[in-house]
Amino acid sequence: MSGNPDVAVVGGGLAGLMTCAALISKQCNVTLIEMRDDLLDRQAVTVHRYVHPTVNFWPEKELAPTTELPFLDWYEDKCSEVIDTIRREWQQHFEGGLTDLLLRTRVKSIDKATSGKPSLTLFRNQGRSDEVEEKREFDLVFVTSGFGEEFRIQDIEPSYWEADGLDAARKAGTKSFFVAGTGDGGLIDALRLVQSKFDYGRICLNVVKALDTQGASERVAEIEDMVWRDAEHDEGEASRQYFAAYTELLGRLSMETRRELAERHSDIEVTLVGRLPHPFGLYVAPIHKVLMASALNAGKIRYVQGDLERDGDWYQIKQVDASAVPINIERNSKVVVRIGPTGPLSGLLDEGEVKRLRENQRRTSDLLSPVPLDLEFFSGYKNMPARDLTSRSFVKSRKRMADDYLHKNHRVSSKIGLSAGLPNFTLVLPDEMEDASFPSKLFGIGLVRDVLDLGEGL
8 A cells, every 4th residue: 555544553462563563664654552551561560471482383483582573572581571672662663653542442343434444433441431432444454452351250360461379379388279271371370380390481491492402393293293184173183182192202201301391299289171182272382282291191280171160159160071060169279260362353353254364373383474574674764773684783773682681591791793794693701601502593693602711811
């Protein structure tokens, strides 16, 4: 579309900000619409989750500690820290380029106006005494509303991103835990309870590195390809095949890896509840399947096939076998509900559009398919240089984040160097760190070692 089109972006999460940044850089008139009180609000206070750019897409994507994006890059860290990094660059370079920012605004519907343009019905100041309804027309509308609010059985349940008190409950002496849901969220929280070295989720990185070292990642890739091919999108059949294959994989793991997985809390009982025959969904990250197979095989997590449902102001489990008596959950147990999102897109798109989106996201990799970036599309914006690995100014723009990552994870820093005609991050290391392990690149920029000799006379 030529000129300076009026564009609406629905959703002020990471996808929404990325979309806005791209559109602003192309001189579009961008209105950002967010139903919450602030941008990136959902994960801003999440201090109990560790997020990583590629671990959920391993082994299809190699483990890499940073993104490689034209803008709003980030590196592995606690979720709240990642949000701070993204928000800092957004506010410094892009937020001022918005035409309008509508917070506390819900999009009721997307229709076609008589002009043929998309028309949004908005509720401004939603849920307040001064709530008003209005309509606005745009040339284009991008819906980036993400997964939305999670399904809740009782109103008291915190979302995946909110403080949930799980660790505090275990430390306070709670012995019985029930986790509902067999997606990534359910598996993560069940594993978080039993693994003594879960470390906010960093255990996944350690196990992936170990599996890569011993060549087991190739077998994981084979398992994923086999199940996707043979199960033909039947999630029940897929869960049976995954269970058999990942249980067999455990026997191939090195003793060191098995020892790390075996470090679990021995004084609690964790029950995982889900509808599948086994807790291995098609869309669950492979590394979570590996860890879950190990915990199940060791008897540290009990799996019940059924539905967690309301029982007055508490819970019970309705088993798949209709003749079976519901399992009552004692009130001194801690219950976690990770059934999944309610699906905000269903209220904005018609049934056919939602179906097409789901068909295009059959595999885990479809959610973040690596597509070659058109570097000419983003030619820079104000003080933000274009992504150009030959440009010293681009490398300099990532220097602060690179040093933040290096200091947090390795207690070292870098300088900008030059190798084979390309600028890089050069590590100046004392000789005792000569054999330390570092990534080969950060944000796509090469990471080069320069060992400092601290010999006699220094």
